[in-house]
Amino acid sequence: MSTQIAPASILDEPVSPPELKNMIEIDNVSFSYDNGKTNTLKNISLGCLEKRVTAFIGPSGCGKSTLLRCLNRMNDLVETSAVTEGEIRIMGQNINGRDVDPIELRKNVGMVFQKYNPFPKSIYDNVAYGLRIQGIKSKSTLDEAVERSLKGAALWDEVKDRLKDSALGLSGGQQQRLCIARSIAVQPKVLLMDEPCSALDPIATAKVEELMNELRKDYTIVIVTHSMQQATRISDRTAFFYLGELIEFDDTAKIFSNPSQKRTEDYISGRFG
Numbered sequence: 001m002s003t004q005i006a007p008a009s010i011l012d013e014p015v016s017p018p019e020l021k022n023m024i025e026i027d028n029v030s031f032s033y034d035n036g037k038t039n040t041l042k043n044i045s046l047g048c049l050e051k052r053v054t055a056f057i058g059p060s061g062c063g064k065s066t067l068l069r070c071l072n073r074m075n076d077l078v079e080t081s082a083v084t085e086g087e088i089r090i091m092g093q094n095i096n097g098r099d100v101d102p103i104e105l106r107k108n109v110g111m112v113f114q115k116y117n118p119f120p121k122s123i124y125d126n127v128a129y130g131l132r133i134q135g136i137k138s139k140s141t142l143d144e145a146v147e148r149s150l151k152g153a154a155l156w157d158e159v160k161d162r163l164k165d166s167a168l169g170l171s172g173g174q175q176q177r178l179c180i181a182r183s184i185a186v187q188p189k190v191l192l193m194d195e196p197c198s199a200l201d202p203i204a205t206a207k208v209e210e211l212m213n214e215l216r217k218d219y220t221i222v223i224v225t226h227s228m229q230q231a232t233r234i235s236d237r238t239a240f241f242y243l244g245e246l247i248e249f250d251d252t253a254k255i256f257s258n259p260s261q262k263r264t265e266d267y268i269s270g271r272f273g
């Protein structure tokens, strides 16, 4: 079955070697926003391989962001919401267990949002923020972490001479890479990205995509994207959702060249969504 002409992957090693483990295990998860009256997510099971990029795709309202926010318990902020069934494990630990502190969880599971949201502080202070709230005061430790994180976010060369300037003076693409630097400064294991390029122009998008290829060497990445071209370029595996259900989950190359399900085929070929 041929679908659409998909652009080539930009990833260095797009294969999934069998020795890779699942960093995230989503095991038969249902989720409700309204005290269990209706389930927005229904019986979702999938695993996200460590140091690989998993893309969530599907039409608006299918539950991609909801599932992403379940992974660092951001949905806890909605009082009436809950995982009604199943379990999510990260590094083998049930993240909804009673002993899990969501603030601790979020140190390991960072998040980058659609609308870049630097603090109205200097570039340096933005990146150092998470470390300072962990109580780190040593200037040399902070300097080192700021440089490492900005290099890791491919922003160092552009800002190294103006670290004390306001982050709000950077371009949109630079602000998004600064937010990525802020997330990786605390050395999480997982990076969740909710449409990180949707507010960026094509050049800034290309930079963030190249950056993701680099970040994937150290982090497990889960990205929600509306762009099927982006999913093809930067993800190893893709999950297609529809009306709160996981319809198909497979290697990205397979999903976009030879999907098993008709609904996946219809979606990626633009017949709906």
Ligand SMILES: Nc1ncnc2c1ncn2[C@@H]1O[C@H](COP(=O)(O)OP(=O)(O)OP(=O)(O)O)[C@@H](O)[C@H]1O
Pocket (backbone or CB within 6 Å): 033, 040, 058, 059, 060, 061, 062, 063, 064, 065, 066, 067, 078
């Ligand atoms: N805080 C909330 N309270 C109640 N319902 C919500 C909340 N957030 C999302 N929903 C509902 O849950 C469903 C799934 O929304 P979600 O944002 O996860 O979908 P999505 O696939 O990410 O959509 P989009 O691509 O448009 O961002 C939608 O019907 C939405 O209205």
